[in-house]
Amino acid sequence: MTDDRALVRAFLGGDEHAFRELYRRHTPALYRIVWRLAGGRDEDAADIVQDVWLRASRRLDTFRWDAALPTWLTSIAINCVRERSRRRPDEAVPLTVEIPVARTDHRRLELEQAIQSLAAGYREVLVLHDIEGYTHDEIAGLLGIDTGTSKSQLFRARRALRAALSDARGVRL
Amino acid sequence: MTDPEDRPFTKEEAARLRTYPAPPRELEDRVVGALRRETKEPSVESGFGRTRVIAVAACAAVLAFTIARWTAPAPVVDRGAYLLLVQDGPGDDRLSAEEASQRVGEFAAWARDLRARGLLTSAEKLEDGGEVLSAGRTAPLTDADRSIGGFFVIRASTPEEGVSIARSAPNLRHGGRIVLRRLDHRTR
Numbered sequence: 001m002t003d004d005r006a007l008v009r010a011f012l013g014g015d016e017h018a019f020r021e022l023y024r025r026h027t028p029a030l031y032r033i034v035w036r037l038a039g040g041r042d043e044d045a046a047d048i049v050q051d052v053w054l055r056a057s058r059r060l061d062t063f064r065w066d067a068a069l070p071t072w073l074t075s076i077a078i079n080c081v082r083e084r085s086r087r088r089p090d091e092a093v094p095l096t097v098e099i100p101v102a103r104t105d106h107r108r109l110e111l112e113q114a115i116q117s118l119a120a121g122y123r124e125v126l127v128l129h130d131i132e133g134y135t136h137d138e139i140a141g142l143l144g145i146d147t148g149t150s151k152s153q154l155f156r157a158r159r160a161l162r163a164a165l166s167d168a169r170g171v172r173l
Numbered sequence: 174m175t176d177p178e179d180r181p182f183t184k185e186e187a188a189r190l191r192t193y194p195a196p197p198r199e200l201e202d203r204v205v206g207a208l209r210r211e212t213k214e215p216s217v218e219s220g221f222g223r224t225r226v227i228a229v230a231a232c233a234a235v236l237a238f239t240i241a242r243w244t245a246p247a248p249v250v251d252r253g254a255y256l257l258l259v260q261d262g263p264g265d266d267r268l269s270a271e272e273a274s275q276r277v278g279e280f281a282a283w284a285r286d287l288r289a290r291g292l293l294t295s296a297e298k299l300e301d302g303g304e305v306l307s308a309g310r311t312a313p314l315t316d317a318d319r320s321i322g323g324f325f326v327i328r329a330s331t332p333e334e335g336v337s338i339a340r341s342a343p344n345l346r347h348g349g350r351i352v353l354r355r356l357d358h359r360t361r
Contacts, residue, residue, distance in 0.1 A: 019205065020205065027201070030196075031194065035194050042194070066311065075313065107186070130180050158179060
């Protein structure tokens with residue numbers, strides 16, 4: 001498998017196939033993160049992911065590879081999501097998230113709605129750490145916070161998520 | 174049934190959460206199409222290396238300043254010095270070639286006027302790259318950091334004049350910002 005650097009070099013040289021390979025390799029995780037951080041709406045997530053790739057393409061020639069490419073793309077995505085939410089401060093959290101689930105997959109719907117109910121800062125840390133597997137050091141760099149703050153935010157996020165899940169079920173976890 | 178690491182969901186549930194949602198199939202062609210449209214502007218490079226309008230305008234200001242400095246007399250009035258940080262407006266990195274050219278012309282004319290009036294001390298363009306340093310960490314520029322394309326140092330006899338000069342900067346008409354700060358010479 002061609003590594004990211006080689007694909008980026010080829011893309012910078014005008015190779016569209018190289019870009020499509022980069023896109024296919026990194027967009028699934030990008031889309032998931034954006035979708036969960038931006039309110040669980042497909043249309044918004046698609047708009048933001050497009051914006052992420054456009055911004056990334058403008059800066060790839062100066063990217064110093066001091067982080068992994070997906071981490072860098074995630075940092076751009078987080079900025080895009082935050083900018084969007086600043087432009088739309090009154091947008092309410094959706095009552096239902098747009099995921100096609102089997103009628104019996106209540107747990108999945110429950111989890112997604114509980115994740116969406118979290119405050120933005122909690123949601124960012126929980127999604128990045130517990131779902132996408134970023135370390136606290138990486139999250140600190142992505143969110144512009146200290147590692148200690150990332151850990152304490154995750155503790156509070158997990159507690160808030162448990163509360164949201166127990167509210168949804170009406171039982172104490 | 175929670176993870177022993179105190180997650181509110183299990184590792185298996187986390188793994189399932191990583192399997193969806195998948196990006197819509199049509200998004201790939203949509204993104205590629207958007208990139209192709211960006212490369213259609215003949216004077217603007219795609220993605221990386223795109224020259225910010227304000228950076229180009231600041232470069233024009235430097236040129237105007239450099240050309241004028243050998244003909245215009247140095248100002249003799251003792252004036253306060255002010256720093257003007259020039260920030261892009263929304264969409265400034267998506268201008269057409271014609272729009273970009275117009276903006277450059279506006280800035281160059283503004284800089285020449287300042288110099289002719291004895292108000293311009295210096296002007297510099299900033300490169301696109303850079304980094305943010307803090308204790309133990311180096312981070313990439315944020316969009317806000319990157320939006321600063323250049324700076325001017327002007328002289329004004331009063332703070333009100335400094336504000337008036339800054340308000341005449343052409344980027345303000347296009348949604349940009351000027352950060353105005355007075356230089357503090359008391360520490361010299």
